Every structure is written in C-alpha cells, then in structure tokens.
Amino acid sequence: xxxxxxxxxxxxxxxxxxxxxxxxxxxxxxxxxxxxxxxxxxxxxxxxxxxxxxxxxxxxxxxxxxxxxxxxxxxxxxxxxxxxxxxxxxxxxxxxxxxxxxxxxxxxxxxxxxxxxxxx
Numbered sequence: 001x002x003x004x005x006x007x008x009x010x011x012x013x014x015x016x017x018x019x020x021x022x023x024x025x026x027x028x029x030x031x032x033x034x035x036x037x038x039x040x041x042x043x044x045x046x047x048x049x050x051x052x053x054x055x056x057x058x059x060x061x062x063x064x065x066x067x068x069x070x071x072x073x074x075x076x077x078x079x080x081x082x083x084x085x086x087x088x089x090x091x092x093x094x095x096x097x098x099x100x101x102x103x104x105x106x107x108x109x110x111x112x113x114x115x116x117x118x119x120x
Contacts, residue, residue: 005032011040012048012117018055023062030070037075047076048117052110053092054083064095071099078120079104080113 003025005015013036015029037047081092096104107113
C-alpha cells in the first residue's frame with residue numbers, strides 16, 4: 001500500500017506513511033497535505049492532521065530533512081502522529097522536537113491523539 005493522504009468526514013486530514021521513505025516520498029505526502037489543508041482552510045475550519053507511521057520501513061536523512069522543512073512551511077493548527085516501531089517512533093519524536101513547534105505531538109494511542117486534536 002502506498003503513502004496516502006485523505007480528508008476524513010470529520011475534516012481531519014489523515015496521512016499514512018507506508019514502506020521505505022526518502023526525501024521525494026515525504027515531499028509528495030507533504031504537498032498533498034498542504035493541498036488538503038488549503039481546502040479545509042477555505043471552508044473556514046481548523047486544520048487538524050493525524051498521521052500514522054505504522055507501515056514505515058526504512059527512512060533516510062533526506063526523508064527526515066524533508067519532513068522538518070515542510071512542517072515549517074505548512075499551514076496547520078495541530079498535527080498528531082501515532083504508530084511505528086521503536087526506532088521510527090524515536091526518530092519521529094526527535095524530528096518533532098527539532099521543529100520546536102508545540103502544535104505537533106506524538107502519541108502512543110490513536111484515540112489519545114484524536115482527543116488532543118479535537119480539543120483545539
């Protein structure tokens with residue numbers, strides 16, 4: 001299954017990373033997220049995003065750099081991330097910390113992430 005980005009019925013942008021990731025694959029997802037965010041913004045709604053990295057396999061420095069750079073350019077109110085193996089989770093948490101953005105958080109459980117998003 002490839003990476004996907006969708007707008008759920010509750011207007012949360014849901015993105016999934018599957019398989020090996022590099023700068024190009026991450027950039028493609030981020031661009032799609034930005035497009036979805038524009039649609040939500042034009043509707044006058046908060047831009048809330050929920051990411052699942054359970055299916056992520058390998059990822060390189062270019063993937064991490066692309067995620068960091070794009071998160072600085074994206075318009076959003078909150079981003080919650082879940083999933084991944086121990087290594088991927090720890091790398092994701094480091095990248096989130098590197099952004100310095102308190103609107104981006106990593107959660108152990110999807111339910112907890114959704115509660116935080118909806119409390120915005």
